[in-house]
Every structure is written in C-alpha cells, then in structure tokens.
Amino acid sequence: MTPTFSAATRACALAQLAQFIPHAGSAYAKHRNLHRPGHPHVSQLSPYLRSRLLTEAEVIRAARDAHGDSAETFVAEVLWRAYWKGWLEIRPHVWRETQAGVAASLARLDRDRTLAHTYEAACTGQTGIDGFDHWARDLTATGYLHNHQRMCFASIWLYTLHLPWQLGADFFLRHLLDGDPASNTLSWRWVAGLHTPGKQYLAQAEVITTLSDGRYWPKGLAQRVFPVAAPPSPVPGPCPQGGLWNRNLPTALLLHEDDLSPDWLLQAGLRPLSTAFLLAPGARSPRPVSPLIGDFLRRAVTDCSRRLAADLSTLHGPVQGPGAVDALVAWARQSGAVQIVTPFAPVGPVASLLASLDTRLAAENIRLVRAMRPYDAALWPHATQGFFRFHQTARHLIQQGLV
Numbered sequence: 058m059t060p061t062f063s064a065a066t067r068a069c070a071l072a073q074l075a076q077f078i079p080h081a082g083s084a085y086a087k088h089r090n091l092h093r094p095g096h097p098h099v100s101q102l103s104p105y106l107r108s109r110l111l112t113e114a115e116v117i118r119a120a121r122d123a124h125g126d127s128a129e130t131f132v133a134e135v136l137w138r139a140y141w142k143g144w145l146e147i148r149p150h151v152w153r154e155t156q157a158g159v160a161a162s163l164a165r166l167d168r169d170r171t172l173a174h175t176y177e178a179a180c181t182g183q184t185g186i187d188g189f190d191h192w193a194r195d196l197t198a199t200g201y202l203h204n205h206q207r208m209c210f211a212s213i214w215l216y217t218l219h220l221p222w223q224l225g226a227d228f229f230l231r232h233l234l235d236g237d238p239a240s241n242t243l244s245w246r247w248v249a250g251l252h253t254p255g256k257q258y259l260a261q262a263e264v265i266t267t268l269s270d271g272r273y274w275p276k277g278l279a280q281r282v283f284p285v286a287a288p289p290s291p292v293p294g295p296c297p298q299g300g301l302w303n304r305n306l307p308t309a310l311l312l313h314e315d316d317l318s319p320d321w322l323l324q325a326g327l328r329p330l331s332t333a334f335l336l337a338p339g340a341r342s343p344r345p346v347s348p349l350i351g352d353f354l355r356r357a358v359t360d361c362s363r364r365l366a367a368d369l370s371t372l373h374g375p376v377q378g379p380g381a382v383d384a385l386v387a388w389a390r391q392s393g394a395v396q397i398v399t400p401f402a403p404v405g406p407v408a409s410l411l412a413s414l415d416t417r418l419a420a421e422n423i424r425l426v427r428a429m430r431p432y433d434a435a436l437w438p439h440a441t442q443g444f445f446r447f448h449q450t451a452r453h454l455i456q457q458g459l460v
C-alpha cells in the first residue's frame with residue numbers, strides 16, 4: 058500500500074491524526090524506523106504540517122495528552138521541524154548557497170554526460186540498486202518517503218552514486234508533498250556531514266534489509282564516506298520577529314502555502330476586507346515540479362476557503378506563477394486596505410516573493426505585516442546550536458505550557 062494524500066483537507070488531517078495517536082507512544086519509539094508497506098508505524102502527517110492544515114502544537118498536544126512522557130520520541134521528531142526552521146532562519150545564507158549549488162550542478166550536467174546519465178537513472182529509479190530504485194519511483198508516484206528511506210536514499214545518492222547532494226535535495230523538493238526548504242536542505246547537509254562536523258550518514262545494506270523486513274537487498278553500496286567540500290556554517294544571526302498589526306486599520310489577509318490555517322488570526326480579532334491566497338510550488342526548483350504538489354496545495358486552499366467562508370470575505374486567487382507579485386499589488390490596491398496581514402513565511406520561495414511584495418506595497422503606502430505564530434516565536438530563537446540543546450529547551454517550554 059502506498060500513501061495517497063488526495064484529500065488535502067483539515068478534516069482529513071485531523072482524522073489521520075486521530076487514527077495515529079494510539080501509536081504515538083512507546084510503539085512509535087520502538088518501530089518508527091521500520092519501513093513496511095503502507096508505513097504503519099509513522100504518522101504520514103508531514104504534508105499537512107508543511108501547509109499547516111494541521112499545526113505542530115496541535116500534534117504535540119494530542120500526543121502528550123494520550124501518552125504523557127511516553128510520547129517523547131514522537132514529540133522530539135515533531136520538534137526537529139521547528140529546529141531546522143529556526144536554524145535556517147538565523148542562517149538564511151545557507152539556503153541561498155544551496156540554491157546556487159543546485160544551479161551550478163545543473164550546469165555541470167550539461168557538460169558531463171556520465172554524470173547526466175547517472176543523475177537520470179537515479180531520478181527515474183533505474184540504477185539497478187535494490188531499494189533505491191523503488192524509493193525513487195515511490196517518491197515520484199506518491200510524493201512521500203519514509204524517513205529512513207530518505208536517509209538511505211540521500212546517502213546512496215551521494216556516497217555510492219557520487220552525485221552532488223544539492224541535486225538530490227532539489228529532486229526531493231520537486232517531488233515531496235512535504236518538501237520544505239529547511240527540513241530538506243538541512244537533512245541533506247546532515248547526511249553529507251555538513252551539519253555536525255565529523256558525522257556523515259552511511260547507508261548499510263544489512264540495515265536496509267532488516268528495516269524493510271527483507272524486502273530490499275541492495276548490493277554494491279559504498280563502504281565508506283568521503284569528505285564533502287562546503288564553506289563553513291555561518292555563525293547564527295538574529296532571529297527574525299513577527300510584526301504587530303493594528304486592529305483599527307482597514308486590513309486584508311494574505312494566506313500562502315506555508316500556513317493555510319488563519320484561525321489564530323481570526324481568533325485574535327482580524328476581520329479582513331479581502332483575502333488572497335499565494336502559492337509558489339513552481340519556485341521550489343529551476344526544474345519542473347511534480348504536479349502532485351500543486352494539486353495538493355490547490356485543494357488545501359479550497360478547503361481553507363470553504364472552512365472559513367463565514368470569516369474570510371472576498372476571496373482572491375490562488376495567485377501563482379511569474380506575475381504573482383503584480384497580481385497581489387493590484388489586489389491590495391483594490392481591497393481598500395492600508396495593511397496586509399500575512400502569516401510569517403520561513404526562509405524559502407514564499408518568503409522571497411513576500412520580500413518583493415513588501416517593497417512594492419511600500420510604494421503604495423500599504424504595510425505588509427508578517428505575523429508570527431507563538432509556537433515559532435517561542436522555539437526558533439533557540440536553534441543556535443545542536444538539536445540536543447534545542448530539545449531540552451523546547452521540552453521545558455512544553456512542560457511549562459508555553460508552547
């Protein structure tokens with residue numbers, strides 16, 4: 058059984074959460090690395106968390122309510138998402154550097170036919186490596202891969218096939234429904250030993266065979282890692298903060314693919330004159346992005362519009378593609394608002410579009426306010442060092458009820 062995420066709705070996300078919660082305690086800690094068909098031991102909530110049809114805070118609360126401290130392994134995994142986001146937020150240069158690496162590696166493919174041949178075989182699942190080829194095909198067919206398969210795929214891509222890690226990260230971003238600039242880029246860097254110096258991930262055939270219940274028997278995997286060249290990690294800069302909106306000003310709401318649940322803004326009293334939606338799946342890569350991602354996001358927008366129809370007046374969009382910023386400037390002008398509130402978009406394609414929009418709106422005397430969720434504001438600034446320290450702080454904040 059392969060996962061399908063055809064129902065990109067909050068109701069579906071909540072149903073999946075409810076179904077998974079009984080397994081989020083010690084069973085998750087014990088079995089989460091097994092990648093059995095249908096992936097019964099993991100939640101498969103990531104596409105919903107990525108678009109925030111469901112939030113991390115909700116998932117953590119549900120797991121802790123059901124299992125208390127026995128949910129700690131699961132909660133820690135959910136916290137990795139905030140850790141990666143915070144880490145990149147205070148080192149945004151790493152994202153720009155990765156994008157430049159993708160462009161340079163794509164240019165290399167034009168010059169190096171052997172490399173291009175290996176790359177094509179890897180992306181289409183025709184390398185002859187058992188497991189790896191199945192995962193490539195599963196990923197392109199479903200938009201999902203189990204975490205251990207992602208780790209092994211990235212390791213084989215880099216150390217066995219000698220392909221640039223940036224092209225692998227780009228391949229994932231083009232196909233994963235949960236494709237996320239922070240989690241994806243930084244996980245690939247982790248496999249390559251660029252996150253924790255001296256720690257690289259080497260996929261081992263026997264482990265793959267064991268964890269897949271004997272389904273895969275890969276042969277010829279690299280027996281050792283090699284150093285991957287990269288500039289040193291930049292020192293952390295300040296963590297961005299969210300903006301404050303003025304309740305007394307005519308306001309419009311701009312929702313985007315990084316956060317499609319504006320309930321928290323509506324509960325805080327926001328009454329938008331108009332609401333627009335921005336999607337940017339095509340901006341995830343210079344290469345074509347899987348249509349599954351755009352389909353999922355468009356359905357998520359439809360769900361959000363239907364669910365909150367009573368509170369969201371005059372819906373506009375989804376706006377996407379090269380003319381998106383122009384279209385949003387025209388919408389903002391027509392809405393009569395002097396302030397546009399938008400959920401804070403973490404480093405990635407949407408944040409880049411919002412930066413351009415901000416400049417254009419300023420020329421129209423319209424303010425763009427990036428409102429940050431309390432969960433992000435509480436956790437991101439702590440991603441200054443390794444995950445261990447971050448986890449300790451996050452755990453404390455959760456126990457105090459501050460997250």
Ligand SMILES: Cc1cc2nc3c(=O)[nH]c(=O)nc-3n(C[C@H](O)[C@H](O)[C@H](O)COP(=O)(O)OP(=O)(O)OC[C@H]3O[C@@H](n4cnc5c(N)ncnc54)[C@H](O)[C@@H]3O)c2cc1C
Nearest residue numbers: 099100101102103134135137138204207236237240241244
């Ligand atoms: C090379 C590589 C690339 C990855 N790319 C992405 C990506 O683009 N987007 C993404 O969301 N995750 C990414 N991950 C992390 C992880 O593999 C997925 O979050 C997880 O497999 C999603 O499946 P699930 O919802 O069933 O996870 P579960 O095990 O059920 O975990 C619950 C939730 O916790 C979060 N989570 C779990 N593990 C991690 C992790 N290691 N890092 C960050 N968050 C985690 C996810 O939001 C996930 O939905 C990547 C991992 C690797 C090794």
